Amino acid sequence: xxxxxxxxxxxxxxxxxxxxxxxxxxxxxxxxxxxxxxxxxxxxxxxxxxxxxxxxxxxxxxxxxxxxxxxxxxxxxxxxxxxxxxxxxxxxxxxxxxxxxxxxxxxxxx
Amino acid sequence: xxxxxxxxxxxxxxxxxxxxxxxxxxxxxxxxxxxxxxxxxxxxxxxxxxxxxxxxxxxxxxxxxxxxxxxxxxxxxxxxxxxxxxxxxxxxxxxxxxxxxxxxxxxxxxxxxxx
Numbered sequence: 001x002x003x004x005x006x007x008x009x010x011x012x013x014x015x016x017x018x019x020x021x022x023x024x025x026x027x028x029x030x031x032x033x034x035x036x037x038x039x040x041x042x043x044x045x046x047x048x049x050x051x052x053x054x055x056x057x058x059x060x061x062x063x064x065x066x067x068x069x070x071x072x073x074x075x076x077x078x079x080x081x082x083x084x085x086x087x088x089x090x091x092x093x094x095x096x097x098x099x100x101x102x103x104x105x106x107x108x109x110x
Numbered sequence: 111x112x113x114x115x116x117x118x119x120x121x122x123x124x125x126x127x128x129x130x131x132x133x134x135x136x137x138x139x140x141x142x143x144x145x146x147x148x149x150x151x152x153x154x155x156x157x158x159x160x161x162x163x164x165x166x167x168x169x170x171x172x173x174x175x176x177x178x179x180x181x182x183x184x185x186x187x188x189x190x191x192x193x194x195x196x197x198x199x200x201x202x203x204x205x206x207x208x209x210x211x212x213x214x215x216x217x218x219x220x221x222x223x224x225x
Contacts, residue, residue, distance in 0.1 A: 093211055096158070
């Protein structure tokens, strides 16, 4: 069974806190790891695609790292803002499909 | 706005019925993907079409079928509907390339409720 797992399931932080979450995926047959941001009542929006072990990507206050040998990726948000409240999905790129995790739901309180 | 459109936004129907969901990809994208999001489950990949041809299949039930037309829009047909088919159905599109590494752009989804 090819499983992509995300933790924690949900997270509540105060505005200004930095936070991070984990995506675990099978380390064999790795092609790519995707991160998406999914706000309530909207559609998932792509953040990053990472393909190489050790890859680090950054977009504003959000960054991600990738370890393909051990099968995990971290997403970091520095100085969380209320507008960062969303579900963050990761997806493991297999040969012909993306397999999504169930997401980490982040709520940032002002 | 991703550029991917889906209609209808909401659909309420009864068990045993058949419905068709429609998706128009971003301009220039040749691949269309269909996903199902049920309560407490991740996005489940159903099927992918590339330039009119089926390219990959996921956990799609036999009661479900899809096609991609020459103008590249796609339709997902769901028949003999059951209560458990109630879900949010997303369509996504991407440029021609490699499925595993291409960014997929998601439409707004169709929420299907089966009563």
